[in-house]
Amino acid sequence: MIPADRHVPERLFLARHGQTAWNIQHRLQGQLDSPLTADGIRQAEATAIRLSGSGILTVCTSPLGRALHTATIIAEQLGAELVEVPELAEVHHGDMAGMTWEEIDELYPTARADRSANRYGWAFPGGESYAQARVRARHALSACGWAASGAPLLVTHEMIGRMLRAELRGLDPYSALALRHPHGIVFEIDRGSERML
DSSP states (O other), X not given: OOOTTSOOOSEEEEEEOOOBHHXXXXXXXXXXXXXXXXXXXXXXXXXXXXXXXXXXXXXXXXXXXXXXXXXXXHHHHHTOEEXXXXXXXXXXXXXXXXXXXXXXXXXXXXXXXXXXXXXXXXXXXXXXXXXXXXXXXXXXXXXXXHHOSSSOEEEEOHHHHHHHHHHHHXXXXXXXXXXXXXXXXXXXXXXXXXXXX
């Protein structure tokens, strides 16, 4: 759980960026980027409509282009302040960023087995592990707490989103890694309780 001295919002909303070109191609993005598709833009617009009237005054976003584009669409429609929080960036995929798993299998033949043996602690070559990203998630939540007026919206990514939700809900690594966050879905998390909007 988050220490009591951290300035973390008791209530917040969490959205994943809209669909991207690399999502369709099943390429790992990590901290590289690809543009939102037309569907991804529509997902961002639909999220803004879903959140209208929710009282969101601050949108904290990953600085990566796909999240920033999504967050900008939402913030403009809500009339909210947009704040970039570097710690909200996706888990760093290192040397594997931009690849499909088929390409990874050719270049790193033991990677899948190594990752399966310790998915939480395994780090992408030249990148980071979920365990390392969870530390970053703690800092991100505190940064958003200090930056926000009221309950903020965090626009981020699926993998780091698991760690954010784990911190907010006090989940163990196994439970955290089982979480999913499809495009176009918003979670409201209030004092450790989560609901899908």
